Amino acid sequence: MSRKITVAAAQVGAIDLTTPKKAVVARLLKLLHEAAGKKVKIVVFPECTLTTFFPRHLIPSQEELDKYFEHGEDITQSPDVKPLFDEAKALGIDIVLGYAERTPDGTGYNTCVYYSASEGKVLSKYRKIHLPGTSEPFEDPKAVNQLEKRYFTPGNLGFEAFRASGMVQDAVKKETVKEGESTIGKGDPIMGMLICNDRRWPEAWRVYSLQGAELIVFGFNTGGNMAHLWGSKPMSPEEAKTEALFHSRLVQQANSYMNACFSISSARCGLDDGKFDLIGGSAIVSPEGHVLAEAKTEDDELVVADIDLAAVRQGKEKTFDYGRHRRIETYGLIDKQTGVVEPDLL
Amino acid sequence: MSRKITVAAAQVGAIDLTTPKKAVVARLLKLLHEAAGKKVKIVVFPECTLTTFFPRHLIPSQEELDKYFEHGEDITQSPDVKPLFDEAKALGIDIVLGYAERTPDGTGYNTCVYYSASEGKVLSKYRKIHLPGTSEPFEDPKAVNQLEKRYFTPGNLGFEAFRASGMVQDAVKKETVKEGESTIGKGDPIMGMLICNDRRWPEAWRVYSLQGAELIVFGFNTGGNMAHLWGSKPMSPEEAKTEALFHSRLVQQANSYMNACFSISSARCGLDDGKFDLIGGSAIVSPEGHVLAEAKTEDDELVVADIDLAAVRQGKEKTFDYGRHRRIETYGLIDKQTGVVEPDLL
Numbered sequence: 001m002s003r004k005i006t007v008a009a010a011q012v013g014a015i016d017l018t019t020p021k022k023a024v025v026a027r028l029l030k031l032l033h034e035a036a037g038k039k040v041k042i043v044v045f046p047e048c049t050l051t052t053f054f055p056r057h058l059i060p061s062q063e064e065l066d067k068y069f070e071h072g073e074d075i076t077q078s079p080d081v082k083p084l085f086d087e088a089k090a091l092g093i094d095i096v097l098g099y100a101e102r103t104p105d106g107t108g109y110n111t112c113v114y115y116s117a118s119e120g121k122v123l124s125k126y127r128k129i130h131l132p133g134t135s136e137p138f139e140d141p142k143a144v145n146q147l148e149k150r151y152f153t154p155g156n157l158g159f160e161a162f163r164a165s166g167m168v169q170d171a172v173k174k175e176t177v178k179e180g181e182s183t184i185g186k187g188d189p190i191m192g193m194l195i196c197n198d199r200r201w202p203e204a205w206r207v208y209s210l211q212g213a214e215l216i217v218f219g220f221n222t223g224g225n226m227a228h229l230w231g232s233k234p235m236s237p238e239e240a241k242t243e244a245l246f247h248s249r250l251v252q253q254a255n256s257y258m259n260a261c262f263s264i265s266s267a268r269c270g271l272d273d274g275k276f277d278l279i280g281g282s283a284i285v286s287p288e289g290h291v292l293a294e295a296k297t298e299d300d301e302l303v304v305a306d307i308d309l310a311a312v313r314q315g316k317e318k319t320f321d322y323g324r325h326r327r328i329e330t331y332g333l334i335d336k337q338t339g340v341v342e343p344d345l346l
Numbered sequence: 347m348s349r350k351i352t353v354a355a356a357q358v359g360a361i362d363l364t365t366p367k368k369a370v371v372a373r374l375l376k377l378l379h380e381a382a383g384k385k386v387k388i389v390v391f392p393e394c395t396l397t398t399f400f401p402r403h404l405i406p407s408q409e410e411l412d413k414y415f416e417h418g419e420d421i422t423q424s425p426d427v428k429p430l431f432d433e434a435k436a437l438g439i440d441i442v443l444g445y446a447e448r449t450p451d452g453t454g455y456n457t458c459v460y461y462s463a464s465e466g467k468v469l470s471k472y473r474k475i476h477l478p479g480t481s482e483p484f485e486d487p488k489a490v491n492q493l494e495k496r497y498f499t500p501g502n503l504g505f506e507a508f509r510a511s512g513m514v515q516d517a518v519k520k521e522t523v524k525e526g527e528s529t530i531g532k533g534d535p536i537m538g539m540l541i542c543n544d545r546r547w548p549e550a551w552r553v554y555s556l557q558g559a560e561l562i563v564f565g566f567n568t569g570g571n572m573a574h575l576w577g578s579k580p581m582s583p584e585e586a587k588t589e590a591l592f593h594s595r596l597v598q599q600a601n602s603y604m605n606a607c608f609s610i611s612s613a614r615c616g617l618d619d620g621k622f623d624l625i626g627g628s629a630i631v632s633p634e635g636h637v638l639a640e641a642k643t644e645d646d647e648l649v650v651a652d653i654d655l656a657a658v659r660q661g662k663e664k665t666f667d668y669g670r671h672r673r674i675e676t677y678g679l680i681d682k683q684t685g686v687v688e689p690d691l692l
Contacts, residue, residue: 129673129676130671130672130673131671132665132671154673155676158676159676160689161688161689162689163689163691184691185691186691190688190689197671200604200665200666201604201671201672202548202549202551202552202601202604203548203552203672203676203677203680204676205548206548206549206679206680207676207677207679207680209686210679210680210683210685210686210687211679211686211687211688211689212686212687212688212689243634246635247603247634247635250596250599250600250603250635251600251603251604253596253600254596254597254599254600254601255548255600257593257596257597258546258547258548258597288589288593289592289593289596316686319478319546320546322684322685322686323684323685323686325476325477325478325543325547326476326547326549326684326685327475327476327500328680328681328682328683328684329681330475330501330504330505330549330550330553331549331553331680331681332681333552333553333556333557334549334552334553334556334674334677334680334681335674335675335677335678335680335681336674337556337674338668338669338672338674339556339668339669339672340555340556340557340558340662340668340669341556341557341558342507342536342557342558343507343508343509343536343557343558345509345530345531345532
């Protein structure tokens, strides 16, 4: 049985510290309309889509910092962002949106939600677990900060796979779904969400694929030509950017293959505030690890691919048939030991 | 502190069912001598180096099957193979050798050993944990069998990292090591061994890197242009071979990067028995996931690279500083659930 859907990454270019969220949402709406024209059913927006990547900046004022966050439990009711969800519902397109979340108790998370158009609500929320960077700014004034560990708490929702809605077997469903019932059924994709740095951690992908994930999606903000400033290996800015893109692509391709799933990555990119460079490279990757579509620019761009979810079966039933091949009695260290313990010297 | 050593993969070309082990060992000795001429300190030979890749064949006779195994606890005393270990000791080269092992109680393992020239003994033994294939032959007479699950038992030695010997800081050691003491010291590489299919399982790499592994080595026998016979996706023989090589390279590069270690892979390759094609592609890969050296042939070939183990520190201390970034409270499924459990339908 083929299970074909059209999916997209909506890559978003430069945003400055002073860019109003409404102006960003207007750009997202434009990408959403383009997606509608191409019959896309799921659009993945980047990590922290609504503002510049503010962890670059040390922001001492809580009031100032809070401007970069969305407040409250329900992002779909956030005044600046509500038009995006309303339009997604009207167009029948599911969206994944990343944003900085401030909970009512004041905790900050790097969050994304999966919004279902057919259900008219958020189906799943994910809070970033692998926060990179540091809590304290670097002393070197030339160094570019990455203060995610300062502004965010590690996610407390785990890696919960979920069934998305309404994309597959619409004809079958229309006959069988009664008024008020969920539109989600067998045949709809099993999804997992990651955010940026999570993609470099094979544990995250594996926990999802142990729940049968067929499509894993993530947004990212990844430093481009300034990476040479914090690496210990001497590199030119151009080399650093090429290297960052190589690593981003490498882990998406390999983890899609090793977990026999499709993946969609969506970049915030371009030159924020006229100086902070972020790589592009938004991509849609097959369960065999091949790039099906990728961004050609470092600006707002919709990257589209037709995928058939049935293609995950070969990997899941052969090379990566976990039930037959995994040997969990040998994996104990992975969740019992956080850091490295080297063998004793003889 | 730089910690430079020269390492090699000794790729081994076609071997037939009737090729005597002595003839294979003569070829291994030739590669070992070439390594000595290039001042190589560690040579990695392939998986099941000594014979054709016999899991292709259904061999009903136990006596016939046993000819493809080495018997007893100590491979270094196996008459056909002893000359290789003796010569390695004489030349001062450590070797990794893969072979089919039959233990005194009759169990079969797909095994490799790390032999230390300076210690004159096996430092570590590894038995393959992720056995691919099936226990029973395929009914389709055109299908190419992969009977590892029939001939071997999953390895019972776990993934035990170990310190290799004598390659680094020789000058320092000569002054400080007393007669009869181990030559192994701080500064020598922390190693892990895998075999073939293990390389596709990120759990295996991770258990080693949680022990600080700096250099992970593996041999492999991977089907080339016949892979199209068992895949569900239609492919030409040439496409199937290109795909097999792509996946082999992809997982070595990505897992080296995500575990911040060097890796050496060594292929049995060529056309066994005039018809069973195996890919080459032996490679030495950096902790940044770059290919430093790779095989150019599908025959006996020594692939050499100079590496500096100090280069693993950047990854281990920044992006992949496990102590700061890993969140083991979210990884529980990995060693608690073998197969896939999909989310409930709503």
